[in-house]
Amino acid sequence: MTSWKTDFLQTQITSETTPKRALVILNQPFSEGLFLRLWSSSQWHCCADGGANRLFDVVDSAQRTLFLPDLIKGDLDSIRNDVKDFYISHGVPVVEDADQDSTDLMKCVSAVQDLETEQQSEYDIVLLGGLSGRLDQTIHTLSYLHKLRKTRKRIFAVTDDNVGWVLDGGEHIIHIDHSILGPTCGLLPVGIASTLLSTTGLRWNLWNQPSSFDGLVSTSNHLVPTEDTVWIRTSNPIWWTAELRS
Template sequence: MSNSNSSLKSRWNVEFLRGHGTGRQLALIILNQPFSELLLSNLWKAAQWHCCADGGANRLYDTFQRDEDRKNYLPNLIKGDLDSIRPEVRRFYERQEVNVIEDDDQNSTDLMKCVHALQEKEVNESSAQYHIILLGGLSGRLDHTVHTLSYLHKLRKIREQVFAVTDENIGWVLDRGEHEIQIDHDLLGKTCGLLPVGIDQTILSTSGFRWNLTNQMSSFEGLMSTSNHLVRGENLVWVETSQPIWWTVELKHLH
């Protein structure tokens, strides 16, 4: 493995955390986990399509105290088996003509149902593929977190870029190959990790970190690059991996 300037590199940035677009259409899917109003506001402004996965509608509703404020954050869709959304929350959004869809398929989670709805939208509108931002998914119940890790691992085969964001950190799957990640030190904290989740092992090479790797084997039973550090002044990190891995980095508090 070598650090080349291949045109096949995947390039990543997190400018949407500032409320900015990234040059691609963004879809925001709100999960049933806590988040701050500022993080929601920034992601909402960056996205062109907004969806709540069942109880995520409760989280969106409870972010604001007044209906006047809630009306400024009306999702395009609320979807799931609807066993978590509170009756008064459902009534409010239905009165605002938000599309609320009940899907009882027990072989798919509420998150999966929302992604399927986005895929249908893309087909019906013949639109380019949206990049997806999940608000939540990396905290709370361990089984929910593992589902997020697993589902994004699978989505890498059919979706170009899918991010999971909480107030504490952001993560996504780096598929096999080379990746360049733009580092905004005003947004990102220093602690990061490359996690061999869902694979037996991978071979990693990196640059731009405090502790870099060169053709290093990484696995659950062996070395894992956790608690690595970004380097102030390095605005780009490079990762080459022989198998898909999870990249995660802590977030600073937004202002």
């Protein structure tokens, strides 16, 4: 049984008992409020190329030095010169990786892995972006996190509208904070031929229900306000998504 929490979306400062988290900022729009929550709940911060533009623009100019990332990495074809010059002048490493067989997201995850090797410590990864904007980039996020389930315990993708992650085959308990999540959610058979789904804690529960792109897909399901957990059993990996409240 794997247990999941989204406490990194809460407004309070994280405690010493919460997992270490690495925030990877992608080149997609996001609100200041969401950014501030994720920044404060993460211990290491990285911008994927043009994600540095997003960080630079979302923060008031008088406070930019309070939100300096630990690293900017990518092929650097999107970062603006004024943004790059600002962060370099404040000591932020800006690393060009011209490998065209890996995306900027993949390069930043590799940087997190290097950090973990150096510190002998594991981080949860939170992606700010990745589920909105261009469809091909969204599909890349879905595919890449599907693959990463084999090597990483927890990696989440967050936008202003949704939070999502991959549930590997097996049983899962998702702890629901109804002040943050809902009401809608989805169980998506992405990257697999089919799966068998069973659930509790949803408005429309499933029991050994076949799910596939050729058959049933549980979209627009609802969290139940009186239920603090959702239990899911899936025979193959799926994507779980939940709506974020304003």
